[in-house]
Amino acid sequence: MDREKEGRGGIGVLERVREETEHLRVRLKEELEGLRQDLKEPQRTQLWKSIFRVPHERTTPRNRTLAVLANVFLHLHPARINRDAVRYSYTWGMGGISFYLFIVLTFTGVLLMFYYHPTKVQAFRDILYLEHDVPFGRLLRNMHRWAAHLMVITVWLHMFRVVLTGSYKRPREFNWCVGVILLVLTLLLSFTGYLLPDDQLGFWAVTVGTNMARATPLIGHEGPFGPQLGMTPYNDVRFALLGGSIVDSNALLRAYIWHCIALPLLAAIFMGVHFWRVRKDGGISGPAPVMLESEMKPVRKV
Amino acid sequence: MDWYQLWQILSAPDNVPIVGLLVIVPFYTWYGLRQARANDRLIEQLEANPELAKTHHRKTFPYRPGWPTEVHVWPYLLRIEFLAAIIVTALLMVWSLTLDAPLEEPANPNLTPNPSKAPWYFVGLQEMLVYFDPWFAGVVLPTLIIIGLMAFPYVDANPLGNGYYTWRQRTVAIGSFLIGFYLWIALIIVGTLMRGPGWMLFWPGQTWDHTRLVYEVNRNLPDIFGITSDWGKGIFGFFAVVLFYALAGFGIHKLVTRSPLNRKIYERTSLIQYLVFQFFAITILVGLPAKILLRLLFRIKYVWITPWFNI
Numbered sequence: 001m002d003r004e005k006e007g008r009g010g011i012g013v014l015e016r017v018r019e020e021t022e023h024l025r026v027r028l029k030e031e032l033e034g035l036r037q038d039l040k041e042p043q044r045t046q047l048w049k050s051i052f053r054v055p056h057e058r059t060t061p062r063n064r065t066l067a068v069l070a071n072v073f074l075h076l077h078p079a080r081i082n083r084d085a086v087r088y089s090y091t092w093g094m095g096g097i098s099f100y101l102f103i104v105l106t107f108t109g110v111l112l113m114f115y116y117h118p119t120k121v122q123a124f125r126d127i128l129y130l131e132h133d134v135p136f137g138r139l140l141r142n143m144h145r146w147a148a149h150l151m152v153i154t155v156w157l158h159m160f161r162v163v164l165t166g167s168y169k170r171p172r173e174f175n176w177c178v179g180v181i182l183l184v185l186t187l188l189l190s191f192t193g194y195l196l197p198d199d200q201l202g203f204w205a206v207t208v209g210t211n212m213a214r215a216t217p218l219i220g221h222e223g224p225f226g227p228q229l230g231m232t233p234y235n236d237v238r239f240a241l242l243g244g245s246i247v248d249s250n251a252l253l254r255a256y257i258w259h260c261i262a263l264p265l266l267a268a269i270f271m272g273v274h275f276w277r278v279r280k281d282g283g284i285s286g287p288a289p290v291m292l293e294s295e296m297k298p299v300r301k302v
Numbered sequence: 303m304d305w306y307q308l309w310q311i312l313s314a315p316d317n318v319p320i321v322g323l324l325v326i327v328p329f330y331t332w333y334g335l336r337q338a339r340a341n342d343r344l345i346e347q348l349e350a351n352p353e354l355a356k357t358h359h360r361k362t363f364p365y366r367p368g369w370p371t372e373v374h375v376w377p378y379l380l381r382i383e384f385l386a387a388i389i390v391t392a393l394l395m396v397w398s399l400t401l402d403a404p405l406e407e408p409a410n411p412n413l414t415p416n417p418s419k420a421p422w423y424f425v426g427l428q429e430m431l432v433y434f435d436p437w438f439a440g441v442v443l444p445t446l447i448i449i450g451l452m453a454f455p456y457v458d459a460n461p462l463g464n465g466y467y468t469w470r471q472r473t474v475a476i477g478s479f480l481i482g483f484y485l486w487i488a489l490i491i492v493g494t495l496m497r498g499p500g501w502m503l504f505w506p507g508q509t510w511d512h513t514r515l516v517y518e519v520n521r522n523l524p525d526i527f528g529i530t531s532d533w534g535k536g537i538f539g540f541f542a543v544v545l546f547y548a549l550a551g552f553g554i555h556k557l558v559t560r561s562p563l564n565r566k567i568y569e570r571t572s573l574i575q576y577l578v579f580q581f582f583a584i585t586i587l588v589g590l591p592a593k594i595l596l597r598l599l600f601r602i603k604y605v606w607i608t609p610w611f612n613i
Contacts, residue, residue, distance in 0.1 A: 061374065068374075082372060087363070150319070157330055166468070199406040212440025225610060288465030293566075
């Protein structure tokens with residue numbers, strides 16, 4: 001290996017480095033330009049396209065339709081609806097608001113569960129801790145409480161609207177029944193949550209409520225024909241609800257499990273059926289064109 | 303007037319929903335029935351003019367030929383849903399920031415508050431305990447209400463009024479529901495505002511007197527007729543109840559077959575549909591108020607007395 005060659009080689013390296021740098025500079029400029037374009041129009045990126053399969057850039061009827069149908073969260077909606085159905089005056093929005101409140105309650109409820117132990121020793125202290133030490137703990141509990149009360153009201157109003165518009169009529173009879181079950185589940189969810197703070201208010205409300213179960217006909221120890229069938233305070237339906245003959249630690253645990261797991265699961269299943277059936281029964285009922293008495297078809301004799 | 307106590311009851315955080323109901327329920331009743339009246343006027347107009355009925359779009363909303371009958375959910379519905387979610391969230395935030403959820407002393411089985419009340423949505427059932435034994439007020443009645451609600455669409459044989467507000471085409475169905483719904487809310491309001499210590503009746507604003515005694519002797523219906531034997535009471539009560547069902551059923555029948563339209567609907571109703579409707583109407587819509595009146599006006603506790611159950 002001689003010097004000359006080495007020297008030439010050194011210059012070659014320098015030139016190559018310069019060339020490469022120039023190349024890199026141009027490349028970087030292009031890349032930055034590309035990135036700028038991506039930020040300007042994120043819809044064109046691979047990342048975007050992998051998440052949203054359907055292009056949304058232009059608001060063509062096809063895009064608007066696909067925006068709803070190709071989105072898992074929106075697909076319970078139809079692509080298009082009755083032009084008058086979007087009026088607040090028809091639906092009052094109470095079904096949708098009830099569902100939204102259920103989501104709010106699930107969200108705040110899960111957060112509350114992080115701070116709560118369903119035991120006689122801890123439960124009440126956990127609430128005090130939540131109210132006084134946990135950041136935004138009081139707000140969290142308040143929101144859960146008031147959303148629950150609000151949901152009871154919105155569910156009632158939803159039912160009221162469905163009656164006033166005759167929306168339970170054929171072909172929606174079965175979905176009305178599912179709705180009645182959801183109403184009962186809403187009340188039960190609220191009721192089981194009442195005991196959880198383990199304070200006087202919840203304790204006595206639940207005592208009053210479950211004392212009625214003593215009087216259940218046939219399966220309560222104070223109900224008609226209960227004693228004749230061998231019911232005692234230690235084997236009747238109230239015992240099953242409370243896990244004991246008094247409202248105590250077992251009752252707290254049972255209320256907790258019903259409230260946080262069993263009832264929300266049931267409600268979610270019935271809600272799924274409810275929404276599914278709304279679609280399958282032909283979407284929301286109206287506002288439909290009015291029908292006249294003179295157009296009533298004669299009774300079909302089967 | 304004990305304004306302070308009234309304010310204490312009304313402003314108890316858990317009673318706020320009831321105060322809300324006092325405003326919300328009348329508002330939405332008005333809101334719904336206003337649209338019903340508008341539709342009823344349109345129906346009347348169309349019934350009178352068959353030619354117009356053929357061409358009219360049959361809604362009270364504006365419409366011109368050529369307008370699309372449907373709109374896209376994106377954005378016309380989704381923007382409303384989004385807006386509703388924001389409004390509800392904001393409302394809930396304000397409510398939660400201004401009013402704290404109640405928390406009383408730790409649960410103490412040895413210290414019974416007087417009165418101790420159920421959660422507000424069940425106070426109506428607790429109020430029913432005054433008029434019926436727990437097995438009926440607390441178990442059978444709620445079950446009947448749930449079954450009755452579920453049976454509602456199956457006994458309503460009226461094909462009119464599907465998907466629009468109307469009153470005149472559906473007087474019986476809407477009337478029955480309104481009576482039940484208002485009864486439920488009225489019982490909640492009575493139970494919350496008018497029941498004090500010992501579940502005694504206090505008018506709103508009347509000071510709760512924990513030492514008050516009521517020298518009212520409740521009577522049973524058979525006693526008034528001088529029936530003393532167990533067999534006599536049982537048989538008498540049975541016939542009293544049967545008579546009540548017959549009379550109330552007859553009254554309801556007269557009421558629901560008064561107008562020509564209602565008679566037409568009645569003809570379309572099958573026997574089983576009609577009997578189920580009558581059973582729930584008599585038991586819940588007439589029976590409850592009747593028993594409440596018997597108790598409050600005539601101090602009658604039981605109508606039917608047997609060794610196993612009393613009604």
